[in-house]
Amino acid sequence: MLYVVIPVFNRLSFTIACLDSLRQQTDQDFKVVVVDDGSTDGTATTLAAKYPEVKVLFGSGSLFWTAGVNLGLRYALDQGADWLMTMNNDVIVYPDFVANMKKAASSRPPALYGAYELDAVTQEPIYSGGWSSWATGSFRRLLDDLAPDQRRGQWPSQNLPGRGLMIPRVVFDRIGLFAADVLPHYYADYDFTHQARLAGFEVYMNFDARLGTYPDESGDQHNRQRKSLRNYYNHLFSIRGGANLRDFTQFARRNCPPFYLPLFLVTGYTRRILGYWR
Template identity: 60%
Template sequence: MLYIVIPVFNRLAYTRACLQSLRQQTINRFRTIVVDDGSTDGTSEVLAREFPEVEVLQGDGNLFWTAGVNMGIRRALEHGADRVMTLNNDVICDAAFVERMLHWAHKYPEALLGALELDASTAQPIYGGEVFSWLTHRRSDLLEVLKPEQRRGLHPVTYLPGRGLLIPAQVFASIGLFDEKRLPHYLADYDFTSVARRHGFPVYINYDAHLLTYPEESGQEITRKQKSLRGYYEHLFGIRGGGNLRNFTHFALKNCPTPLVPLFLVNGYARRLVGYFLH
């Protein structure tokens, strides 16, 4: 059985829309767990009333993304899940999303799978996976590399984000859960999928499965738009900071090939220190 785990904190309208899109899937062979990390907008009460099929777990407001996801994964595994999907609440699933993810999951039962992301306002592809060079610190965006006729099926990638990430249960048995101690919010998904790949689990982006997302609503985009010294500090040191130097250091030490670590760290620090003002 597939279990879908969705961590939430407020933004009830997004959660409703996401869960409604799951109700409209072409197949219903899955169950959903929402981890409500201390929402103050009535999320838990509304979900109990409007989505009784959804199991809601309660956090204390200090879980953030990684610990919230891990709480849901633990419950899913207790229920006997053979696959878990992590999903953000600010996405809309195409009606055939789950069906198309499971189609390839059955063909490649040990693979971790992500999905093609489309801008919810324009329906244009905005994220289709990437291949990363640890040496040059450059990302090769598959949307720029693949020809239109190649944008179907599976394509190998270096890592995947957690918004729509399908994970076989045996991956957790092999490498454990997401690293909530060292990566409480950002980079935990890239770290997890990178570690899984190094342990022999294939990591693919699935161009047949589509998610609608709201790129302008991400925490990183909001922070960068409202540039300030406080925002710069939060960018580099805050738990939700997209350029958090501590998180980046942990990610680099865990995943970068050892001979390249010094160069990778210097490159990465420089990008984070100046990147806030360039975007």
């Protein structure tokens, strides 16, 4: 059985749209777990009234993404889940999403699969995985490597985000849950997929499994769009800051080969400190 785990904190309208898109899947053989981490916008009441099929777990408001996901994953594992999927609430999945993820999962030995992300409004490609260069601190995107007519099926990838990430149970049995103790919000998904690769699992971008996302709606995008010294500080040091220097350091120390670590850190710090103002 597949369990879909969705951590939420407010933004009820996004949660409704996400759950409605899951209700429209051609394959309905899955269960949904929502982790409501202290929402104050009526999320709990709405889910209880309109989505009785959804299991809701509650946090105190201090879980952030990683611990929230882990809470849902523990529940799903305890229920005997064979496959688990992490998903953010600010996405909508297209009707054949689950079916195409399951089709990929049955095509080879247990592996991890990420979703092909499109802008939910314009339908333009947003993200499709890729490869880190430890030597230069850069990221080579599959979107740049593949022509539009090649973007189908599954392609190997190094790091994948948690938005529609499908994971076989055996991965958790081998490497444990996401690293909430060192990566509470950002980088935990990239860390997990790379740690899975180091443990011997293959990681694929599944171009046949599409979801829509809202690239301007993340908390860190608001920091970038409304430039100020306060938002700059949040960008670099807040738990929800996309360039959080502490978390980037932890990610690098856990994943970068030791030979490249000093260079990777220097280039990474430079990109994050200066990139905000570009």
